[in-house]
Amino acid sequence: MKTYSPKASEVQRDWYVVDAAGKNLGRLATQIAVILHGKHKPTYTPHMDMGDFVIVLNADKIQVTGRKLDQKFYYRHSMYHGGFKQVSLRDQMSNHPDRVIEAAVRGMLPSTKLGRHMIKKMKVYAGSEHPHQAQQPKVLEL
Numbered sequence: 001m002k003t004y005s006p007k008a009s010e011v012q013r014d015w016y017v018v019d020a021a022g023k024n025l026g027r028l029a030t031q032i033a034v035i036l037h038g039k040h041k042p043t044y045t046p047h048m049d050m051g052d053f054v055i056v057l058n059a060d061k062i063q064v065t066g067r068k069l070d071q072k073f074y075y076r077h078s079m080y081h082g083g084f085k086q087v088s089l090r091d092q093m094s095n096h097p098d099r100v101i102e103a104a105v106r107g108m109l110p111s112t113k114l115g116r117h118m119i120k121k122m123k124v125y126a127g128s129e130h131p132h133q134a135q136q137p138k139v140l141e142l
Helices: 025-037 087-097 098-106 112-118
Strands: 015-019 053-057 075-076 084-088 123-125
Touching: 015 025, 025 053, 025 098, 025 112, 075 087, 084 087, 087 098, 098 112, 098 123
Parallel strands: 015 053, 053 123
Antiparallel strands: 075 084
């Protein structure tokens, strides 16, 4: 018995559209991460990028539970003195709602070259329109 290992040329990538309106941020992010990682396929291989493309629509209509809008912060530092910045989830949702979903999904993917390659297959849009009609994406009900 030999173990089947798929080759990079054999990977079939599909396109999926996910509507984020009214969905919980964390639960949606885990399901998107599974699709980007390729764990939903029977030919899943941990050391290869087997995942599909995901288009997320209505990112500005995502929901969170509890008091996360005021208590959750996104941090960054410019590495200069006094360069520490923090942005609350409420401010990030009003200014850049796509970054909220990207940050949540990025945290659920591997922190390697493979993970950085996987996150590039996700396209997030604040509205309900997207420019990827030519790929004929399938609607995914999560």
